[in-house]
Amino acid sequence: EVQLVESGGGLVQPGGSLRLSCAASGFTFSSYEMNWVRQAPGKGLEWVSYISSSGSTIYYADSVKGRFTISRDNAKNSLYLQMNSLRAEDTAVYYCARELIAAAGHAMGGFDYWGQGTLVTVSS
Amino acid sequence: DIQMTQSPSSVSASVGDRVTITCRASQGISSWLAWYQQKPGKAPKLLIYAASSLQSGVPSRFSGSGSGTDFTLTISSLQPEDFATYYCQQANSFPVGFGQGTKVEIK
Numbered sequence: 001e002v003q004l005v006e007s008g009g010g011l012v013q014p015g016g017s018l019r020l021s022c023a024a025s026g027f028t029f030s031s032y033e034m035n036w037v038r039q040a041p042g043k044g045l046e047w048v049s050y051i052s053s054s055g056s057t058i059y060y061a062d063s064v065k066g067r068f069t070i071s072r073d074n075a076k077n078s079l080y081l082q083m084n085s086l087r088a089e090d091t092a093v094y095y096c097a098r099e100l101i102a103a104a105g106h107a108m109g110g111f112d113y114w115g116q117g118t119l120v121t122v123s124s
Numbered sequence: 125d126i127q128m129t130q131s132p133s134s135v136s137a138s139v140g141d142r143v144t145i146t147c148r149a150s151q152g153i154s155s156w157l158a159w160y161q162q163k164p165g166k167a168p169k170l171l172i173y174a175a176s177s178l179q180s181g182v183p184s185r186f187s188g189s190g191s192g193t194d195f196t197l198t199i200s201s202l203q204p205e206d207f208a209t210y211y212c213q214q215a216n217s218f219p220v221g222f223g224q225g226t227k228v229e230i231k
Contacts (some may be wrong), residue, residue, distance in 0.1 A: 035220070037168075043169065045160075045211055047220035057219040062125075100173055109215030110158035110173035117167060 002113045004096050005035040009118030016086050016122070022079040022096030022115055030054075030074035033099035033107060036081050038092035039117075045093045048094070049081065063089075093117040126150050126214050130223035136231040142206075143199040145226045147212035152192045156216035159188055159197045162225075163208045172197065202228070 008020040022034070036048040049070040050059045058070055069082040079096050097111035127150040137143050147157065155175035160168035170179045172188035175195055185200045199206055207230055212223040 030223070044225045045162075045213075045222040047213075047222065048163050050218065050220070095167055100170065100179075108173050108177070109156045110170050110179070110213070111160075112170050112173075112179065113167075114169075115165035 002098070003114055004098065004115035006094065006096055006115040006118040009094065009120045011012070011121045011123065012086055013124050014087060014122055017082070017084045018086065018120060020081040020083065020094055020096075020118060020120070022081075023075045024079065024096075025099075027098075029072075029077040031105070032101065034079045035097045035099065035111060036070060036074065036079075037095045037097050037111070037114075038090075038120075039095070040089075040092040043092075046092070050099075083120070086120075088122050091120060091122050093119050125219055126153060126217065126221050128212055128214055128221045128223040130210075130212055130226050132226060133224065134227040134229060136229045137202050138231045139202055140203055141202045141231075143202050143206075143228060145197045145210055145212075145228075147190075147195045147197070147223050149193045149195075149214055149216075153214045153216035154192050156214060157190070157195050158213045158215060159186075159187070160211045160213065161206075161208045162211065164220075168211065173215075 003025045005023045051070045065083045071080045095117045096115045098112040100108045100112040100114040129148045157175045159172040162168040176188045209225045
């Protein structure tokens, strides 16, 4: 059974840092591209960051570029999001999400598995 | 960046109704579009990918169509468990973009 379990959320002051983790199980983690998506309270979904299966290709939303860093450890089946210089507007539930891939191994456009989310609250 | 616009923002419908949600991209995205369902307090669930491909395990009353800039999600006969918020997402290029969501409510 595919599972994605986020951890590391919590309350942090503006300007502070937090590191989120996403533990993957039930599939060959090293074969999958991964993403972070967030959702502010009562708001819609906002894509945050993408990392390729090897970690060699990374993208960020403009809203977090220069402050957040995505990484992965395929030996530990884990995805990370290092968040620095946090702002009130970063308050959200953060989800890790697996990219859907075809049998041939190419992305199909869509996130087929999501974690349960971890809440990050930035407030003084 | 590609902007995704959904309409309507909310719809009231009854069990058994046919419901259609539209999503428009600010530029062509071929068929790189996905649809999700989200219930309160839960993670989104993938319904449709590549504009019209039904994700495994999703009931056949859900269907997607469109290409280029205009897309549609249709629920052929609304069931009680379908009351939720639906999002489209473009997967053509980075940054990935989601629509603002459409809430399907009970009439």
